[in-house]
Amino acid sequence: MPIYEFYCPDCHMIFSFLSRSVNTTKRPDCPKCGRAKLEKQASRFASPGKAKEPGGAGDDFPVDEAKMERAVTALASEAENLKEDDPRQAARLMRKFSGMTGMELGKGMEEAIGRLEAGEDPEAIESEMGDLMEKEDPFILPGKKGGGRGARSGPAKVDRKLYDL
Secondary structure (H helix, E strand, C coil): CCEEEEEECCCCEEEEEECCCCCCCCCCCCCCCCCCCCEEECCHHHCCCCCCCCCCHHHHCCCCHHHHHHHHHHHHHHHHCCCCCCHHHHHHHHHHHHHHHCCEECHHHHHHHHHHHCCCCHHHHHHHHHHHHHHCCCEECCCCCCCCCCCCCCCCEEEEEEEEC
C-alpha cells in the first residue's frame, strides 16, 4: 500500500495519505484547514542523484535513501496485487518494508500488524486502535526521537498522522 505526501500552503504542513492501491491522480483536501486539492510532494527517497546539503532535508531522515528507494521499488508491484480480503498479505508487506529499510515498527503498529497476521478484520482493528495509532509514529526511525520541523519561514511541518486517500 503506497503512502503519498501532500503539501498544504495555507497550513505550511505536509500530510501523508495511505492508499489501498496505486493512485497517482487523486489529490485530497487538507485534513486541517479543508483547502481543496493539496499539492503532491515527491518523497525524499524518490529523488536519486540529488546532492545532500548540510542542514537539508536529507540530514533529518536517518534511513539510507538508496535502501528506502530499493524497498519501495521492490514492493510496489507486490502492493498493486494485494487482495483486499486478505489482511495477512498487507501485514507481510509491512513486515518486508520494515525489514528492507531497517525501520522498526512502533508499538501500536506492531500490535496492529500482529492482529492482521492473525487474520483479524482491518476495519475492526482500526476501530479499536485508531486513537492509539494517531498518537504515535508507525515506524521508529533509527536515531530519531521526533520533533518539529520549524515555522512557516523554514521547512514545512509534518503531520505524523497517516490519513486514508
